[in-house]
Amino acid sequence: MSLINWIFDAYQHRKIDQARDETRQLRTEIAGLRTTRGGVDDERLLNALGELALAVKTVQRIAVEKGLCTEAEFQRRAQQIDLEDGRADGMAPVK
Secondary structure (H helix, E strand, O other): OOHHHHHHHHHHHHHHHHHHHHHHHHHHHHHOOEOOOOOEOHHHHHHHHHHHHHHHHHHHHHHHHOOOOOHHHHHHHHHHHHHHHOOOOOOOOOO
């Protein structure tokens, strides 16, 4: 294995490990949305959705401000992605 391949392989393994860690953390956070009876804690869910909405709006604004896309391009792409599940409902599946 050449040095370049070894470096790339190490980089890929580090990214995979980071993704696994993030997945574990998200699963823990999602489990925290449940009550002791197995239902959903409405307040925690609303807080999580609010944090997610803030993150998405931040990324959207940065993309437009940095000239990566226009607002219209962002909206068109969002509409295209919305249709990927066959329904124009303003949502993406959470699976």
